[in-house]
Amino acid sequence: MRIDSLKKVFLSHSNCDKEFVRKLDASFFGNNIETFLDEKDILIGDSIPESIYNGIDESTHLIYVISENSISSGWVTEELSVAKMREKDNNGFKILPVLIDSSELPTSIRHIKYANFQEWRNPDSFRDAFLSVLISLGIEAKTISQEELHWYANNSKKLKECIHWINKSTYEISGALTSTIGKSKDDNIHYMATKYAFEENMLKKDLENIILLLGNNFSRHSKLYILFEHTKHTLEYINTELPNRYNYKEFKKIEILRKELIILLEIIEQFRNEMETLLLGSVNLRRIPNKA
Incomplete structure (x- = not known):
């Protein structure tokens, strides 16, 4: 599920920096900003170059994740070249560099101010x-309300339990998808169907538990509402798109589900980190950020 927005951000990065980029993607999602991220927006069977070019063309901004890995990446170099051509069209498209390690800035973007994410593992x-x-x-950042903080204080333990089991199911589904490589088509169908059938009931139960925990009582502008909607969407996907687990074509849908679960877990984890920090009283979300 992606949220409607006047902004759409293309995340240009090296695959070696996926941990950071997934966290960044979840942060954008939590602020109603649509993104293009290869692992969720390029599906099996899609043309990779065509998907990338279309993704940049349909975006309003490109986030250039600068790292030792991305500087040497041919794909990132190509994406940056396409983005520069778009920027020259003078249609409002902009490149926003973000630096995540101690790499020297590429000459071509040294004149552009960058966001400093070098200490990105530190939540503050x-x-x-x-x-x-x-x-x-x-865009104005969304802040957490006292209502949301109160909800988290009362429900954090139950939410943590749900996350644990959803994470386990995601891991098992990922392992099953990987294990089908090299097997015959019939063996794939039997193995994947059996494995997914075992995980599905538990997965649905935990998603339903999160929905029950959250209810639908929060403002549409709150992070809890976004979490509620994304959880509900993921459960609906299971119920409507995966009715026949013994159909070989369902493999692609299970792969899409796996990616949806990864995004959901990133959103929940980011939400939990913010809540825990606020409960400790160690940060004020409304403070002015430091200059890059």
Whole structure:
């Protein structure tokens, strides 16, 4: 599920930096900003170059994730070249560099101010840098209300239990998809169907538990509402798109489900980190971010 937005951000990065990029993607999602991320937007059977070119063409901004890995990536170099041509068209498209390690800035973008994510594993540093990106996009960051904080204080243990089992199911589904490589078509169908059938009931139960925990009582602008909608969407996908587990064509849908679960887990984890930090009283979300 993607949220409607006047902004759409293309995330240009090296596959070696997926941990950071998934966290960044979840942060954008939590602020109603649509993104293009290869692992969720390029499906099996899609043309990779065509998907990338279309993704850049349909975006309003390109986030250039600068790292030692991306500087040497041919794909990232190509995406940056296409983005520069789009920027020259003078249609409002912009490149926003973000630096995630101590790499020297490429000569071609040294004149552009960048967001400093070098300490991105530190929640406070990540939040400051991300707020600076939102300001560049002209978007006000969503903050957590006292109502949401109160809900989390009362339900954090149950939410943590659900996350544990959803994470386990996602891991098992990923392992099953990987294990089908090299097997015959019939063996694939039997193995994947058996494995997924075992996980599905538990997965649906935990998604339903999160929906029950959240209810539908929060403002459409709250992070809990976004979490509620994404969880509901994931459950609906299972119920409507995966009715026949013994159909070989369902493999592609199971792969899409796996990606949806990964996004959901990233959103929940980011939400939990913010809640835990606020409960400790160690951060004010409304503070002005440091300059990059």
